[in-house]
Amino acid sequence: MPAEIVDVQTSENFRAIQLQILDGLQRPAGQKNLPTMLLYDERGLRLYDDITTMAPEYYLFGAEEDILKNHAMDIVMAMHNTTGCIPGETVIELGAGSLRKTSHILRSLSHIVDIPSRVPLITYYALDLEKRELERTLNAIAISDIGSDLKGKVETKGMWGTYDDGLKYLKSTGLYAPTAIDRPSRLEASMRFDARDLSPSSTTSGSDSSGAHVFDVSPPSTPEEVQPPLHIMFLGSSLGNFNRKDGAAFLHSLPLRPGSGDTLLLGLDHANEKDLIEEAYNDPRNHTKRFIMNGLRGAGRALGNETLFLEDKWDYVNVCFLVVKF
Numbered sequence: 316m317p318a319e320i321v322d323v324q325t326s327e328n329f330r331a332i333q334l335q336i337l338d339g340l341q342r343p344a345g346q347k348n349l350p351t352m353l354l355y356d357e358r359g360l361r362l363y364d365d366i367t368t369m370a371p372e373y374y375l376f377g378a379e380e381d382i383l384k385n386h387a388m389d390i391v392m393a394m395h396n397t398t399g400c401i402p403g404e405t406v407i408e409l410g411a412g413s414l415r416k417t418s419h420i421l422r423s424l425s426h427i428v429d430i431p432s433r434v435p436l437i438t439y440y441a442l443d444l445e446k447r448e449l450e451r452t453l454n455a456i457a458i459s460d461i462g463s464d465l466k467g468k469v470e471t472k473g474m475w476g477t478y479d480d481g482l483k484y485l486k487s488t489g490l491y492a493p494t495a496i497d498r499p500s501r502l503e504a505s506m507r508f509d510a511r512d513l514s515p516s517s518t519t520s521g522s523d524s525s526g527a528h529v530f531d532v533s534p535p536s537t538p539e540e541v542q543p544p545l546h547i548m549f550l551g552s553s554l555g556n557f558n559r560k561d562g563a564a565f566l567h568s569l570p571l572r573p574g575s576g577d578t579l580l581l582g583l584d585h586a587n588e589k590d591l592i593e594e595a596y597n598d599p600r601n602h603t604k605r606f607i608m609n610g611l612r613g614a615g616r617a618l619g620n621e622t623l624f625l626e627d628k629w630d631y632v633n634v635c636f637l638v639v640k641f
C-alpha cells in the first residue's frame with residue numbers, strides 16, 4: 316500500500332520564499348544570503364544523498380548513523396523513561412530525509428510494543444519538503460525487513476510541508492492530544508509498556524549510554540490524565556541551517572509540553588577542527604558544491620526563471636570562520 320502523506324503546506328510558502336530571496340540578495344555585501352530551504356528540492360535531496368553515501372569527508376552523517384545503529388534502543392528507552400509507551404503517541408521527524416538513520420529508531424520503537432494491534436500504538440510522521448521523496452523513502456521502509464517489524468506496532472506516514480507548516484498542523488489539530496479513538500482505555504493504559512522496568516536506571520535523566528541526549532519533560536501528574544506523548548526528532552545537524560538567533564527561537568517554538576513525557580532528540584555536531592569542517596562541506600569530488608549550486612536553480616525557479624542565476628557565473632567557497640569549543 317502506498318505511504319499515506321498528509322499535506323500540511325500553507326499557501327503563503329511560495330510568496331514567503333520569494334520575499335526571503337529578494338530580501339537576502341538586497342543585503343550589503345558579505346551579508347547576502349538565500350534561504351537554505353532552496354537546497355532541498357527533489358534533485359537537491361538526491362544530491363544530498365550522494366554526499367552522505369559518496370563523500371566520506373562529510374563525517375557527520377556516518378558519525379550520527381553509527382550512534383543510531385549502536386544505541387537506538389538506549390535512545391528509545393530514554394524517550395520513554397518517564398511514561399513508557401502510551402497508545403496514541405506521536406513521533407515526528409523534522410526534515411526526515413532518506414530515513415536511513417531513522418530506520419534504527421523505528422525498529423527499536425517496534426521492539427517496545429509487545430503486541431501488534433489493528434491501530435498501531437505509535438504513529439511516526441516523516442516531515443519533509445518533497446512529496447515524491449517522502450513516498451519513495453516511506454515505501455522503501457515499508458517493503459524492507461523493518462517494515463514487517465513495524466506492522467501493527469508503528470504506523471509510518473509522511474507530512475508534506477515546511478517545519479513551520481508541520482508545527483502549525485500539530486498545534487491546530489491537537490495531533491498529539493488524545494481523541495476519543497486514540498485515548499487509551501484503562502485496560503490499554505494498564506497494558507502499556509513501562510520502559511523504566513527495563514532501563515538500567517530509573518532516573519529521569521535525559522542522557523543514555525550512547526551519550527545521546529533526549530530532552531525529557533517529566534511524568535504526567537496522575538495515571539487517569541495519561542496523555543500520549545509527542546516525540547520530536549531533529550537529526551543531521553539541520554539546526555545548523557538556522558543562524559544562532561533563529562535556531563534558538565525555533566527550538567523555543569517546538570510544542571513540547573512540560574509534565575507530559577514529550578521529548579526532543581536533537582542530532583548536532585560538536586566542535587571540530589577547522590580543516591575537518593571545511594573539507595566536510597567542500598569534498599574533493601565536488602558533491603557538496605553540486606548540492607549547493609543546485610540551490611541557485613531553486614532560487615531562479617522561485618522567481619519564475621530557473622536559469623536566472625547561471626551556475627558558471629558563481630563560485631563555491633566554504634570558509635569556517637569560528638569554532639566555538641564548549
Ligand SMILES: C[S@@+](CC[C@H](N)C(=O)[O-])C[C@H]1O[C@@H](n2cnc3c(N)ncnc32)[C@H](O)[C@@H]1O
Binds near residue numbers: 409411413476
Ligand atoms: C541536512 S538534511 C538532514 C536529513 C536527515 N534528517 C538526516 O539526518 O540525514 C535536512 C533535511 O531537512 C529538510 N528541510 C530543510 N529545510 C526544511 C524546512 N524548512 N521544512 C521542512 N524540511 C526541511 C530537507 O529537505 C532535508 O531532508
